[in-house]
Amino acid sequence: VARTMGKLQSKISFHTTKYRADGSVGQTGPAGASRQHSPAHSDAVTSVAALKPDLCVSGGRDKSVAVSSWRSGAALRRFTGHKREVTKVTSALDSNRVFSASRDKTVMMWELHGTSGPSQHFPGHDLVVTGLAVSPDASQLCTGSRDNTVCKWDTETGECLGRAAISRNLVTHLCWVPGEPYVIQTSEDKTTRVWDSRELQVAHTFPAKQHIQTCCDVSQDGRYCLSSSSGSAGHGAEATLWDLRQTRGRVCEYKGHFQTTTSCVFLPWGPTLAPSIATSSSDSTVKVWDQGTAGRG
Secondary structure (H helix, E strand, O other): OOEEHHHHHOOOOOOEEEEOOOOOEEEEOOOOOEEEEOOOOOOOEEEEEEEEOOEEEEEEOOOEEEEEEOOOOOEEEEEEOOOOOEEEEEOOOOOOEEEEEEOOOOEEEEEOOOOOOOOEEEOOOOOOEEEEEEOOOOOEEEEEEOOOEEEEEEOOOOOEEEEEEOOOOOEEEEEEOOOOOEEEEEEOOOOEEEEEOOOOEEEEEOOOOOOOEEEEEEOOOOOEEEEEEOEEOOEEOOEEEEEOOOOOOEEEEEOOOOOOEEEEEEOOOEOOEOOEEEEEEOOOOEEEEEOOOOOOO
16 A cells, blocks of 8 residues: 555654744754754755765756755755756766756756766757656766757766757656666657667657656666656556566556656665655655555555
């Protein structure tokens, strides 16, 4: 059965962190000690991604990019340079490079241990950049935009290595398949595409859904991808599991949100944890699903 995040968190016994309406953070340990930190951003946070096992990167409407410790809640680095709201952030896990996309039509690269300014600049899109995916070795970057294009970049030189345009392909999200040259892309044209980054060509397009596809993610083993749908009043708003290696088709759907499902993610799993996914929605809920049964028990 799909579980709300509140129920899942209630089973976790280690330290809890309280996020207050005024933006301050208090972390309570076993001795009851409380620490407070300034907010990472001065306006709404628009995107967050893992950077290292104890660090995350975030972007905001305040045009900045921040690196924070999820253990302490402290913002450790802040990067500025975008002229408009940051729309997406990403990083190759365990890398020292952070990437951000913006409504200013550009993408920037930042060095975790460098200056507060960008170390590389990727201009070239004609509209807001809405998709961002970096290769596992952080040598290449794929970007997507509402200008209907997907671009590939060399992160060292900033050179655009390729540009592909598809009519009505308003990109909503991009993610790189671990250990593969493939990039998953969702679109406002209601489709999910698999791009071969080597030639920047579409390798596969999954059957179109009935609603805009808002987000995507790839499983740790590269076998499956997820996409999430817009929706309202209980229509649409599902997440869909797709097979990347065998059937290249739909595996199952996760239905239960009443408004647009804005994000979907595969949760870490191991010997004691069954494969699960999480979805967030405009209906103010986060749901955790059993990957194999689509939450049906």
